[in-house]
Amino acid sequence: MTGQEFQLLHHNRNILNLFTSIKQTFIQMAKCAIVCFMSIVSITSCQVSNRLKTHPYVYIQHERREAKKWKLIWEDQFNGSSLDTTRWSKIPPGEADWNRHMSMDTACFAMEDGKLILKGINNPDSSRDSRPFLTGGIWSKGKFAFQYGRIEIRAKLGHAQGAWPAIWMLAELDKYGKYPKNGEIDIMEHLNHDSIIYQTTHSYYTLDLGRKNSPPHSGTAKIVAGKYHVYGISWYPNRIVFQLDGKDTFSYPRMTELDQSQWPYDQPFFLLIDQQLGGNWVGKVDSKQLPVEMLIDWVKVYQ
Numbered sequence: 001m002t003g004q005e006f007q008l009l010h011h012n013r014n015i016l017n018l019f020t021s022i023k024q025t026f027i028q029m030a031k032c033a034i035v036c037f038m039s040i041v042s043i044t045s046c047q048v049s050n051r052l053k054t055h056p057y058v059y060i061q062h063e064r065r066e067a068k069k070w071k072l073i074w075e076d077q078f079n080g081s082s083l084d085t086t087r088w089s090k091i092p093p094g095e096a097d098w099n100r101h102m103s104m105d106t107a108c109f110a111m112e113d114g115k116l117i118l119k120g121i122n123n124p125d126s127s128r129d130s131r132p133f134l135t136g137g138i139w140s141k142g143k144f145a146f147q148y149g150r151i152e153i154r155a156k157l158g159h160a161q162g163a164w165p166a167i168w169m170l171a172e173l174d175k176y177g178k179y180p181k182n183g184e185i186d187i188m189e190h191l192n193h194d195s196i197i198y199q200t201t202h203s204y205y206t207l208d209l210g211r212k213n214s215p216p217h218s219g220t221a222k223i224v225a226g227k228y229h230v231y232g233i234s235w236y237p238n239r240i241v242f243q244l245d246g247k248d249t250f251s252y253p254r255m256t257e258l259d260q261s262q263w264p265y266d267q268p269f270f271l272l273i274d275q276q277l278g279g280n281w282v283g284k285v286d287s288k289q290l291p292v293e294m295l296i297d298w299v300k301v302y303q
Helices: 003-046
Strands: 050-051 056-061 074-075 109-112 116-120 131-135 135-137 144-149 148-156 161-171 185-188 196-202 219-224 228-236 237-244 245-252 270-276 293-303
Touching: 050 228, 109 144, 116 135, 116 270, 131 270, 144 161, 148 161, 148 185, 148 270, 196 237, 196 245, 219 237, 270 293
Parallel strands: 056 144
Antiparallel strands: 050 056, 074 293, 109 116, 116 131, 116 293, 135 270, 144 270, 148 228, 148 293, 161 185, 161 270, 185 196, 196 219, 228 237, 237 245
16 A cells, blocks of 8 residues: 555545544434423423413413313412411401401411411400401412412311301402402301301302302302311312312302303412401301411412
């Protein structure tokens, strides 16, 4: 082999090695691209909700997600020493029966042993506040709301004459107008010393039009006051299924052939948890049976 032939062979080998190196680089880049693509697909597939740009605390469940396994999207275990104000606010007083005695007073709230305690008490200082009773309540208004999914709340209810603990939901974004046009979902309401809870939907259709039985808008379920139960709903685009301790108790369906106001439940709702006292429905308060307490262990929301 002449020197010129040797140089040519060496040159060809260098070119071959260069092409081999380029080929391996492209293969490696392709593998990385596939891994990145699969990671993006995996992350996207794990997302179960859309977050509104104008209201990022609102979780809108993806369409047809209800046919798949629930995934936890939001919770509070109440393990801190104070209320998490990024998730909740204390409910201010108002003029309705349910919020007439609501108070910001710290005497109406406590955090103990991983539980939130909401209290209904006799007013200890009428010179500062003339109302005879004070009550504690929280809501997630402006901080968390969701449309469709499952919510569960583990709670223990106290009982007294005039006690009215409630776990319920109201519309966050006011899609249809003033109450009751946006609807109300009462996950649980308990009266006095009852051994049952009420689970109800309210709307313009049931209240103003009086259509409470077509379809039935309310049901009851037996509980033991003073013991923990898990109260919840599974909320779908075509029905709301009320639950107690994981079992279905009552279902309110969407009826497309009825007046449109029958189903205002196609919008995000926020959560309220409160220890109410007195009113036309529950009756007069027996001050001798106070204080009364509602203990909340945890809240979990799935979509």
